[in-house]
Amino acid sequence: MTTDTHPKRAAVVNADGWTIGGIAKGAGMIAPDMATMLAFITTDVVADARLLQGILSEVVSHTFNAITIDGDTSTNDTVLAFANGASGVTPDVEQFSSALLAVCRSLAEQIVADGEGATKFVRVRVTGAAYEEDARRAARTVAESLLVKTALYGGDPNWGRIAAALGYSHVEGSLDRMTISIGGYELFSSGEPVASDAHAQARVALKDASQVTILCDLGAGDAFAEVLTTDLSPSYVSLNAKYET
C-alpha cells in the first residue's frame, strides 16, 4: 500500500453554502512504521468547538472506530476536524451531523478498501441484538476472526466459522433464532443450515467478489451495528513479516 496511489478523500457541499472536506491515511494499524490511520476534516461552517467535538465523537464511533484491518490499534490514530467559519453559515445540526457522517463513512471505507494485502472489502452487519454494544462486539469478533478472514480469502462461504465467532463473542442470542447470510445468500437460518443450493451459489459468488457483506441476525432484539474489515491473505503476513526495525 502506498498512499500516493490510493488517495482517500471525501466531501459534502450543502445547499446552505457550507462544505465539509476530509482526507485520510491508512490502512494497517502499524506502529512504528506507520501506516497509522490519520484523518483530517475541514469545514467552513460556523460551529462551537464543543458542539463539533460532540458530533465528531458520535460520528467516529460509527465510522473510523467501526473498522478493523488486523485488530492492532495504533497509538497514533488521529481524527481531527477543523471549522474556520468562512462560509458564515451556522448549519442545521442534523444536516451537519449527517454530512459529517457521510464524509467520515466514505473515508473509513476507503481506508478499509486499501487494507494491507486485502483482496476483499468486507461488511459485517449484525442485527437483532439485545443491545447496540452487543451488536458492535459481535460484529467486531466476526470481523477479527482469523478463521473467518482466511475463509473469505479462500472464497469459502463458511457460516460455521461465523457462528463460532458469534458464540465466543458472548453476546445475548440463541442459536435457534440465529440467521447468517454471506453475499446475499442465506446459509444458516433458525439454528439450521439452509438445505438448498445456496451454499454452492454463495461459493461461486464469493470466489471473484471484491466486496462481501456478511449479515448476522441474533434474534435477541432490535439493536444493530456494522464493522468494516478485509479478508486475510498470505500477502498481509508477508508484508508485515518483511518489515525490519
Added chain:
Amino acid sequence: MTTDTHPKRAAVVNADGWTIGGIAKGAGMIAPDMATMLAFITTDVVADARLLQGILSEVVSHTFNAITIDGDTSTNDTVLAFANGASGVTPDVEQFSSALLAVCRSLAEQIVADGEGATKFVRVRVTGAAYEEDARRAARTVAESLLVKTALYGGDPNWGRIAAALGYSHVEGSLDRMTISIGGYELFSSGEPVASDAHAQARVALKDASQVTILCDLGAGDAFAEVLTTDLSPSYVSLNAKYET
C-alpha cells in the same frame, strides 16, 4: 497438522504409588473441521469429584486457558479428568495439584508446538503487573497481535509492536517503567530503546530460533502471567483458506 504424527502425551508417577496420565488433541481452534482442542486426563488416585474439579479448574486457567493459536475459541474445547481410585491412595493435595499442573502444562505446550503453520513456539511472559488479570490480558493481547506474530515469523525483534499491543491492552503500567526483552535480549528499558547492539544480536538469534520468549515488565506491581502462542506464517493462512465447507 495431523494428530497421528504429533501425539500429545504427558504423565507423572508419584512415589506414593499413584499416577496421572493425559492425552490431548489440537491445535487450531477451528470449528467445524475440528482441530478442536480435546484433552483427557486419567489418574488412579482416590479423589472426591468436587475437589478434583476445583483443582482441575485452577490448573486449566494456568495451562489450557493460557494458550492461543489464533484467538478463535472453538465451541468444542474440552478437558476432562477421570479418577478411578485404583491405586487406593488419597494423595497429598499439594503434590497432586502440582503433578496435575505438570501434566496439563506439558499437554498445553505440545498443543502450541503443533500450532497450524507455526514455525516458532512463543512464550509471552508479563511481569510487574498491578493485578494477575492485567498480566493475563496484556500477555494475551501481545500473543494475539497479528503484527507481533508476523514480526516473529519474519525474525524481526520488533519491540515497538509489542509496546503498542501492551498499550492497547489498557492495563495499568507506564511507558517509563516498562521493559521488553525478546529471546533474552533487553531491547526496551525504562521507556527507552536500549542503545547497544542487542537489537542486532536479537535479530540473529531470532532468525533460526524455534522457541522464543518475550518478557514484558509493566513496572506496576508484582503480578505476572504467561501465555503460550506461535508466530503467524503464510501457511497458516493457506491452510485455513484452502479448507472448504
